[in-house]
Amino acid sequence: xxxxxxxxxPLRFERxxxxxxxxxxxxxxxxxxxxxxxxxxxxxxxxxxxxxxAVLGISRTAMSDDEFREKMLASVKEFLEDSPxxxxxxxxFAQGIFYMSGNFDDAALYPALDARLKEIEAARHTGxxxxxxxxxxxxxxxxxxxxxxxxxxxxxxxxxxxxVIEKPFGHDLASAQTLSTELHSAFxxxxxxxxxxxxxxxxxxxxxxxxxxxxIFEPLWNRRYVNHVQITAAESIGVEGRGSYYQEAGALRxxxxxxLSQVMATIAMEPSATFRPDSVRDxxxxxxxxxxxxxPDEVLQNTVSGQYGPAHIGGEDVPGFRQExxxxxxxxxxxxxxxxxxxxxxxxxxxxxYLRSGKRLPKRVSEIAVQxxxxxxxxxxxxxxxxxxxxxxxxxxxxxxxxxxxxSKRPGSGMTLRPVSMDFNYGSSFGERSPSAYExxxxxxxxxxxxxxxxxxxxxxxxxxxxxxxxxxxDTKFEFPNYAAGTWGPKAADEMLARxxxxxxxx
Amino acid sequence: MATASGTIAPDKILSDMADLWVTLGxxxxxxxxxxxxxxxxxxxxxxxxxxxxxIGETLAALMxxxxxRAIVIRFRAGDxxxxxxxxxxxxxxxxxxxxxICCEQIEITASDASLPDLPPVVLPLTVPDxxxxxxxxxxxxxxxxxxxxxxxIAQKVVxxxxxxxxxxxxxxxxxxxxxxxxxIADLSWTxxxxxxxxxxxxxxxxxxLAKLPMVSDILIAYxxxxxxxxxxxxxxxxxxxxxxxxxxARVEFRSDTGEQSGRLSLVQLxxxxxxxxxxxxxxxxxxxxEVKTGGLVSKALLPALTDCTLMREELxxxxxxPSFERAxxxxxxxxxx
Numbered sequence: 001x002x003x004x005x006x007x008x009x010p011l012r013f014e015r016x017x018x019x020x021x022x023x024x025x026x027x028x029x030x031x032x033x034x035x036x037x038x039x040x041x042x043x044x045x046x047x048x049x050x051x052x053x054a055v056l057g058i059s060r061t062a063m064s065d066d067e068f069r070e071k072m073l074a075s076v077k078e079f080l081e082d083s084p085x086x087x088x089x090x091x092x093f094a095q096g097i098f099y100m101s102g103n104f105d106d107a108a109l110y111p112a113l114d115a116r117l118k119e120i121e122a123a124r125h126t127g128x129x130x131x132x133x134x135x136x137x138x139x140x141x142x143x144x145x146x147x148x149x150x151x152x153x154x155x156x157x158x159x160x161x162x163x164v165i166e167k168p169f170g171h172d173l174a175s176a177q178t179l180s181t182e183l184h185s186a187f188x189x190x191x192x193x194x195x196x197x198x199x200x201x202x203x204x205x206x207x208x209x210x211x212x213x214x215x216i217f218e219p220l221w222n223r224r225y226v227n228h229v230q231i232t233a234a235e236s237i238g239v240e241g242r243g244s245y246y247q248e249a250g251a252l253r254x255x256x257x258x259x260l261s262q263v264m265a266t267i268a269m270e271p272s273a274t275f276r277p278d279s280v281r282d283x284x285x286x287x288x289x290x291x292x293x294x295x296p297d298e299v300l301q302n303t304v305s306g307q308y309g310p311a312h313i314g315g316e317d318v319p320g321f322r323q324e325x326x327x328x329x330x331x332x333x334x335x336x337x338x339x340x341x342x343x344x345x346x347x348x349x350x351x352x353x354y355l356r357s358g359k360r361l362p363k364r365v366s367e368i369a370v371q372x373x374x375x376x377x378x379x380x381x382x383x384x385x386x387x388x389x390x391x392x393x394x395x396x397x398x399x400x401x402x403x404x405x406x407x408s409k410r411p412g413s414g415m416t417l418r419p420v421s422m423d424f425n426y427g428s429s430f431g432e433r434s435p436s437a438y439e440x441x442x443x444x445x446x447x448x449x450x451x452x453x454x455x456x457x458x459x460x461x462x463x464x465x466x467x468x469x470x471x472x473x474x475d476t477k478f479e480f481p482n483y484a485a486g487t488w489g490p491k492a493a494d495e496m497l498a499r500x501x502x503x504x505x506x507x
Numbered sequence: 508m509a510t511a512s513g514t515i516a517p518d519k520i521l522s523d524m525a526d527l528w529v530t531l532g533x534x535x536x537x538x539x540x541x542x543x544x545x546x547x548x549x550x551x552x553x554x555x556x557x558x559x560x561x562i563g564e565t566l567a568a569l570m571x572x573x574x575x576r577a578i579v580i581r582f583r584a585g586d587x588x589x590x591x592x593x594x595x596x597x598x599x600x601x602x603x604x605x606x607x608i609c610c611e612q613i614e615i616t617a618s619d620a621s622l623p624d625l626p627p628v629v630l631p632l633t634v635p636d637x638x639x640x641x642x643x644x645x646x647x648x649x650x651x652x653x654x655x656x657x658x659x660i661a662q663k664v665v666x667x668x669x670x671x672x673x674x675x676x677x678x679x680x681x682x683x684x685x686x687x688x689x690x691i692a693d694l695s696w697t698x699x700x701x702x703x704x705x706x707x708x709x710x711x712x713x714x715x716l717a718k719l720p721m722v723s724d725i726l727i728a729y730x731x732x733x734x735x736x737x738x739x740x741x742x743x744x745x746x747x748x749x750x751x752x753x754x755x756a757r758v759e760f761r762s763d764t765g766e767q768s769g770r771l772s773l774v775q776l777x778x779x780x781x782x783x784x785x786x787x788x789x790x791x792x793x794x795x796x797e798v799k800t801g802g803l804v805s806k807a808l809l810p811a812l813t814d815c816t817l818m819r820e821e822l823x824x825x826x827x828x829p830s831f832e833r834a835x836x837x838x839x840x841x842x843x844x
Contacts, residue, residue: 003716006748007707009830012700012820019712047705050712051798051805088795092806125714125801 019050020129020159020446021120023113025104025144026136027057027068031166033075036135039438041076042083044093048443052124054096056116060103068099081436096124104136105143107150114153128159131445138168142182149186164193164445167258168249169454172470173463180456193445194454198259198366199266200437200444203400205452207266207368208280210394210402217392218271220372221347227389228352229267230369230505231260233396234361238308238319238485239335244326251337252305252466252473255357261288261462262454263396264353267368268343277450281458288461292342299472301499306336306490308360309481318360318485332478335359338493339469340500352500356493360485365507366396380415388419391505515590515615517631523594524611531596531609544574544610547825548633550661552654553644555583555616561814562644568815570610573822576634577612580625582648585618590628592616622653630660638662638825642818646671649680658689665821667694668736669769675842678736682839690827695736696834697817701809702771702788703744709786709800718785720754721778728761728773735769736838743837744830745776758841770811 008016022040024032043049057068073094077085100116102109121128132148134141145163148154154161163183170176183192198204211218220226233255239246246254265284272279294302310320321327321335336358343353372390391405402424407417435443444452482490488504497503549569553562559581566577596609613632617625633639641661643649649666658664664684671677684691710716725745727738742758749756756776763772775787783802790796794810 003719003752005707005710005716006719006751007703007710007744009703009707011824011828011830013704013707016711017708019714045808047701047708047807051709051800052712052803086795086808088793089806089808092804095805124803125712127713 014046014048015443015447015449017048017050017443017446018129018448019052019125019127020131021054021056021117021124021126022131022133022442022446023056023058023117024133024135025058025140026134027099028059028061028063028071029135031135032057033072034079035436035438036133036442037072038076038079038081039436039442041080041090041093042436042439043443045083045086045089049446050126052096052126054098054120054124054126056098056100056113056120058100058102058104058109058113060101062101063099065098069094069097072097104140104147107147110147110151110153114151117153126159128157130156130159130161132161132163134163134165138166141165141179145179145182145186149182154186160191160448161187162191162193162445162448163187164195166195168253169194169258169459170463171249171253173460173467176456176459176463180459189456190450192456193450194456194459195441195445196258196262196452196454197437197441198396199262199452199454200441201396201400202435203394203396203402204263204266205440206400206402207263207394208275212271223348223351225372226348226351227371227373228354228500228502229264229371230354231263231267231356231367232369232505232507233260233357233366234364234488234507235357235359236361236364238360239321239324239327241325243321243324246335247327247331247333250334251357251359252334252339252470256337256339256355257462257466258454258459260355260357261291261465262458263368264291264341264355265458267370267394268348268353270347275451277453280451281453281455285455285458285461287343287345288458288465290343290345290348291461291465292344293465293468296468296472299469300476302340302496303469303473304336304338304490304493304496305334305473305476305478306338306358306483306493307331307333307478307480308335308358308483308485311360311485311487313486320481320485321359322481332480334473336361336483336489336493338489338496340496341465352502354497354502354504356489356504358483358489361488362486363507364398367507368394368396369505370394371502371505380417393505515592515628517628520592520594520613520632524613527594527596527611528609544570545576545634545637546573547575547637547822548639549573549575549577549822550629550633550639550641550657551577551579551644552641552648552657553579553581554647555581557581557644565813565815565818566612569818569822572819574610575822576610576632578615578629578632579612580615580617580629582617582619582622582645586620587618588621588624589618590615590621590624619651622651623656626656626660629657633660640665640822640825644670646677662825663690663692663821663827665692665694665818667817669695669698671736674734674736674739675839678739678835678839678842682835685832685835692821692824692828692831693736693740693835694814694817694821696740696831697820698737698812699741699744699771700820701807701812702741702774705788705796705798705807705809706745706774706786709798712801715786715801718778719749720752721781722749722754722756722776722785723779724775724777725756725758726761726773726775726777727758727771728763729769729771730763730765730767731769732762732767734760734762734842735771736842737769737771739838739842740834741771741774743841744834745774746841747833747837768811 170179265287269283269287272283307321311318322329338356341353370392374389393403395401404422408420592615594613639661640663642665668677729738773789775784777784786800788796788798794808795806796809798805798807
């Protein structure tokens with residue numbers, strides 16, 4: 001019988017964290033510098049990692065361990081948020097940071113990696129547990145998976161092996177399936193962690209708490225009471241030097257296929273029987289499979305593709321997408337996408353789910369607005385607000401929180417109603433700093449909790465829905481640009497909602 | 508703000524609080540107004556000599572995370588029955604928000620003699636349907652005969668055995684209180700959370716966990732002339748954990764020289780006849796502790812904790828804490844043996 005740690009105290013301690021080494025492919029890239037190392041340092045700061053926790057960075061650039069440590073030190077100092085930097089702590093943490101250079105296509109890299117991991121395991125007591133993190137270009141995913149599959153490095157002996165990959169998980173259904181097949185040549189599906197950092201955000205997790213931890217909301221959470229749902233992910237910035245990548249992706253693939261579909265699945269899924277990873281993911285997956293796949297002749301009625309044009313904002317000239325560096329002057333890329341989805345199940349039949357995402361919109365905001373049906377009878381005559389519907393707003397960023405809007409009597413002798421808002425703000429209601437999405441998700445992967453990670457059947461289900469739209473868009477020549485930078489997107493998006501008597505909420 | 512003298516009418520205080528919210532609402536910025544937040548009633552029992560500014564600052568720092576109706580009762584020695592009260596608010600503006608968030612605070616000044624009069628005053632002032640926590644900042648008050656009636660209003664009474672002087676007697680008293688069915692918390696135990704978590708984390712490593720049954724000696728050092736309650740708690744908790752896996756260890760307490768901060772300075776788990784400890788955590792000057800385990804040396808931050816940090820943790824646990832209660836009973840036996 002295996003020995004259990006007798007010192008755990010779940011009431012006061014955070015979750016148990018096993019010993020492990022983390023291998024980062026693409027360790028010289030932006031993600032490692034901006035997100036991964038600051039998140040790992042922060043976890044060490046919070047005493048959340050094993051004393052022997054090790055990071056092995058790999059990229060093509062030749063560097064010594066010390067040079068890599070110096071680089072990571074500068075990154076942590078620059079990108080660490082909400083935490084002081086402690087030199088002593090870093091010095092100890094940095095002892096566990098290692099580096100090796102190599103080309104991911106080179107078969108010789110993987111035996112060398114295996115040998116290096118064995119050295120690290122001996123020195124740091126990482127117990128043979130290895131978390132591979134693919135922070136490399138998506139085109140490198142398959143060569144890395146193939147490299148890990150060939151030798152012994154991808155196979156755990158006494159410990160476990162897990163792999164974390166960043167989106168995009170393919171660029172359509174077929175490529176997602178190919179990627180999955182390659183990953184499965186080295187890893188079981190249960191060992192593959194497809195990261196979607198939206199799911200790591202506190203508010204997205206709080207959707208589960210709100211829906212399934214309270215008794216009052218769930219009875220209203222269906223077609224009888226919900227009129228429609230709007231999910232918005234707006235960015236005020238443009239493509240920021242990623243023009244050449246972005247023109248191959250677009251908003252539909254870049255945001256709606258993954259982040260927004262996952263958020264929608266979390267909002268609309270059935271309650272899971274338990275809070276175990278596969279129970280929750282089964283329900284998310286079932287919901288994604290229930291989204292109606294549009295027929296080609298339905299696509300242009302229920303979707304809007306947009307691309308921003310130049311504008312003058314705040315005294316500054318802002319280029320249009322086609323004027324961005326690396327973008328073709330006749331690019332047909334969607335920098336804005338809005339879709340109307342319907343969920344074909346008993347709970348949601350007939351309720352529109354409007355999803356939109358775009359670049360160069362007026363502000364950076366991500367939120368979910370659940371609009372409830374208005375009161376069935378207007379008994380308070382003479383007030384224009386009497387039909388204002390109840391709204392529940394779940395803000396994902398910035399200022400994570402929840403607001404409920406309802407009508408209240410204005411003080412005074414008359415019976416005049418006014419909308420009021422009841423707000424719950426994460427930052428103010430719980431003064432504790434919220435962990436970043438990467439802290440949450442990295443810790444989950446080390447612990448082996450895949451609840452907030454995307455499974456292959458979920459990826460395929462959302463690609464099926466998105467591919468149906470993308471194929472029609474690919475065959476359509478749009479009159480781009482069709483919205484000016486700094487506006488809420490094309491007029492056609494308003495018209496899409498107007499056809500059902502709805503309007504976009506202005507976040 | 509309202510003041511009553513000699514006696515207190517709870518209805519008057521509640522009415523003053525209602526007026527306070529009207530005033531705050533009028534002071535708000537246009538439609539933004541103020542947001543009232545409350546997750547519990549926090550009663551603070553303090554001596555009149557206790558620094559009011561320090562209490563106020565601690566409560567202000569607690570409010571964003573544990574928005575509460577705070578009832579601060581300041582006691583002064585005296586045979587004459589006298590009670591006074593005033594109400595005011597603690598507000599803060601969350602970053603990036605237009606709306607202020609406010610909590611209510613009631614301050615009561617009472618003589619020792621009027622302690623029996625307090626429960627009927629305090630009870631109607633507690634917020635319905637939410638937990639009531641009593642933080643007793645003075646051992647003298649805890650020992651007053653009528654204190655138990657005030658304590659009965661609360662689901663949990665928070666004490667700090669470090670203020671009691673004699674750790675063994677304090678642990679004995681508290682253990683007796685828990686045995687009588689009352690829920691209490693001790694900030695000396697709360698001070699140990701980071702140490703305990705670090706020890707638990709060390710043994711999440713399977714190689715280290717395999718060595719745990721070999722532990723035969725526990726050394727706990729502290730910067731104090733006599734053994735503090737934290738040392739007894741830690742020893743009791745370690746012994747209990749080791750016994751769960753069939754290991755039995757001897758405990759040695761050691762008083763370190765130097766600044767007598769009362770803090771722990773070392774915990775070391777060793778095996779019989781082995782030169783190297785299986786695990787040790789040593790705190791030198793500053794907040795960084797040196798953690799030695801399996802030949803590895805790492806650092807972990809164990810800063811001295813303020814009342815606010817300790818209370819923040821305790822307020823997050825409004826119910827009973829079985830680990831604490833088990834450790835308290837064992838620590839009391841150890842201290843009194």
